[in-house]
Amino acid sequence: MRRKFAYYKDYANASATDMFSAEELAKAHKLTVTNTRSVCYLRQGNAFVPAELPIQAQFAPVTSTLSGDFDRNGTVDLLLLGNRSDNRLKLGSMDANYGCLLSGDGKGGFTYVDQPTSGLAVQGDVKSAMTIAIDGQSYVLIGAFNQPLQLYKPAKP
DSSP: OOOOOOOOOOOOGGGGGSOOOOOHHHHHHOOOOOOOSSOOOEETTTEEEEOOOOOGGGGEEEEEEEEEEOOHHHSSSEEEOOBOOEEEEEEHHHHHOOOOEEEOOOSSOOEEEEEEHHHHOOOOEEEEEEEEEEETTEEEEEEEHHHHHHOOOOOOO
């Protein structure tokens, strides 16, 4: 029998046994998280191999990822966008991502490009991002919760 979870005085400290019966927990499919890092999987032949990303890619949750030659050096780069400020109680805001540009070396390695160099200053919890072309020029359009649309023009060659 399922327990009612309509009101729990200290729900921040509630455990699974406070919300579910022993029978429900016994039947539940359980998964284990072994890695919470943001990673990139690169295709090598018929397999995908994880590539380590710089520490700056770990500062906040990533909700949107774009790939392209953003620094115009002829290699594929990654643009990681995210943040989560709607977390409750114990976690608090995770909002240290102002746009994380990772410059690719063409061999599967990525180097962080700092904000002054990249020109990124993305605000808010990013919900969507895409590249668009306006008059033949490429731009990055970013939609963040409760923020106006943000438009960035990649660096000149």
